[in-house]
Amino acid sequence: MRLVLCLILLLPGLLCAAEVETGDAGLDAAFAQIMDSDFELKAQGIDALAATGHPKAEALLNGLFDGNLRLHRKTDRLVWAVDADGGYAITDVFSGEDLGIESSRKVRKLPINNEVRVRIQAALAALDLNSPEATRRLAAVESMLTRPDPAETAGLKARLAVETDPAVRAALEIALAVVRLGDADAEQRLDAIAALHGRLEPAVRNALQRVADADREDAVRAAASAELVRIDRENERNAMLETLFFGLSAGSVLVLAAIGLAITFGVMGVINMAHGELIMLGAYTTYLIQQAMPTLPGLSLALAIPAAFIVSGLVGIAIERGVIRFLYGRALETLLATFGISLVLQQLVRTLISPQNVPVENPEFMSGLWQINPVLSLTYNRLYIFLFSLVVFAALFVVLKKTRLGLEVRAVAQNRAMARAMGVRSERVDALTFGLGSGIAGVAGVALSQLTNVGPNLGQSYIVDSFMVVVFGGVGNLWGTLVAGLSLGVANKVLEPWSGAVLAKILVLVFIILFIQKRPRGLFPQKDRAAEV
């Protein structure tokens, strides 16, 4: 058939000539289709390949999916291609012969599209169903459950008859119950609904919905509807938990960004418009360390935390010693001067590194998600950053409450003259306090580099939010910053699905303005003499 097509359409030689010799008639036929440029035919070829039962079929399907299976142009041989210097190291798929290294132009990828990918996944799941490893069998059944296909029923039933692993058995029973929802016998359908009790998988819900909408028997419809009500209640609860997590994670980013400012602005009273750029410097420090050790993203991230603290802290001290100390008590001038510094720092990064965003890699443990149940999952990067923000907060709290430096910082903030009279070197304390706040900003930058774009403008997007959090929480109060940051995050995420991201931001801002009108000193006003002045 294909040959005829080739002759009739006079397709370019490339398409028709790429016949591979595999030494197996079934495989030859399958690959004749997989080599075709038509994706429909390719998909049929996948099924044909899986049906051959060839010992290499599974490896070949995986290779097609990952793109490791390629065609050597010169010899028309199927090869395994592995990245190597100067192209790919290739070995023959069937003979295992080492064919050396070829440039990437000479080994052609076998193009696939999404439909072919789905077919490969389905074929692999069908093969895995009889895998000797229980975990793979379980994964196969679960993957089939997300895409129910009546053609798989016989295979599932056959497996259930011989399956011994309890987890796989349970999954198989669920999958078969979904199939039984379409059974001709009403008893069977009712039984299936009972078997599906307690499941949350979207595929189960969709199948039940179909039954509740269209079943012939009233009793079956009622049973399905009752089950749907229960699922929806569960889903709602999970959705609330999810929103809460999103809010806390968005809030933790706000807390991280604002907590350094809570020190420089809250404790020292300096309106530091360059705060965002100190965050940016922390993010760029992460990038530079990652560039220095590209193979160890996890370690470089860990090293970036102290490094960013030192870099931003030193820059902060330099800003304090160089500019701000001459402007204490002149808020407007401090504001303008630090705004100027922020522009200088942005331009510095643009000139020295690049005006474009730079890529910061996420280490393995920061990607992916933690599936709690079929409808609730938390992403690891957000989870770690939430925990990280709590650790940073606790560390800062301990420094301010339990150390000599913390004591001096609080003393100077409360009454500078008295502190000086007691022998506190207030200038040194000023510099260290500003350095501490700036260093924390740098640490926030490390966390942000894992979430958002690292570019010269990174800081600008956080400066307004940071001030908002500090003012809302009450100037000079660390707990206020924590509570304000987290609650603003949650408020934002609760509003977002209902009003859209743009309006949610506006609503939160309006709320804060009104709140500040009512309580000008924020959530937790400072109750000391300094605050009275």
Next chain:
Amino acid sequence: MAFAAKIRQLSLVMAAAGGLALSLTAQAEDTIKVGVLHSLSGTMAISETTLKDTMLMLIDEQNKKGGLLGKKLEAVVVDPASNWPLFAEKARELIAKDKVSAVFGCWTSVSRKSVLPVFEELDSLLFYPVQYEGEESSKNVFYTGAAPNQQAIPAVDYLMDKGVTRWVLAGTDYVYPRTTNKILEAYLKAKGVAAEDILINYTPFGHSDWQSIVADIKKFGSAGKKTAVVSTINGDANVPFYKELGNQGIAATDIPVVAFSVGEEELSGIDTKPLVGHLAAWNYFMSVDAPANDEFIEAWQSFIGNDKRVSNDPMEAHYIGFNMWVKAVEKAGTTDPDKVGEALIGVAVPNLTGGYSAMMPNHHITKPVLIGEIQDDGQFQVVWKTSGLVAGDAWSDFLPGSKDLISDWRAPLSCGNYNVKTAKCSGQNF
């Protein structure tokens, strides 16, 4: 603030000097000036900086071929800094002060809308290289990017053909995504898609917290119907969006995302392994197998001095636009904007996908439409292609207000929005 402005100027001079070093030597007193109006800083810099470099390369190559009308070309680069009103100021500066013969620039539609009155008032030419929402045809603008019928509509048709029945239209909150989504919504409804099967979502520029939106998409897509996301998300917000998709485990085989603003350049900042199979619709991909494309990529990588740099669709649009302008100037024998504008209509030049693109009377061009899937190396693999060229349509056939409008800038009609029902030109220039 004066200090800040100085710093900005300094950086501009430095940026320009780097690119201009080659042509500076040739700068005799008599040159033809070409304006380059692309953001080199701010949220759009990720996309636009490359276009500035592309223009410098094209101008440099033209000069090596002996210039134009016996004169050398000189690029005048300005930085509107992703600041829309500043675009208008910089455009005025280019035309009135620097006396450029034509301007190549803008990316976002809001920046184009901002400079439009300036070009009409001072009667100069703008070549706009990016896919956009249509609903516009100005005498002074030549649209070398795709109109909706050259990108959005074919992409939706492709997905519909693949069985998609539920649609998420996600975009950045400004004029291009809003208009495109309006057209797409009307188109989908005309095709029988129910209103509850369409979810529309807008986010601000530079949005970085995508968790709840991606979770919403996931939920919307688990209702048992095949779902796809049509993304008009612009600029660097795409990086955290795709990262979140990857993190929440949304694979292209479950819910494919087809993007209209994500090309090779935008993907170069991210690990594309979790994104394999997500789609983009463009009129050009770097992976296209054509001799003209190989030549262009080689020239680009050697100009920029980095063999890892990618090429993308708006670069091709500038390549086409610049060559059209050169050809029209040669045809008209002058750089006078009016004469060049007339000469441009009907000009055809090679594109990079192995064919020719021609300038239509409505100031849009003909292009093939390609749909590509993201690969693990950050490139796209073409999975579908129109059989022929598609001519850009300025006025969408799917919006009630614009159905009856046509644009034809040739005499005697000379109108950008002629209503075929009332036989009237509204008189407005765009």
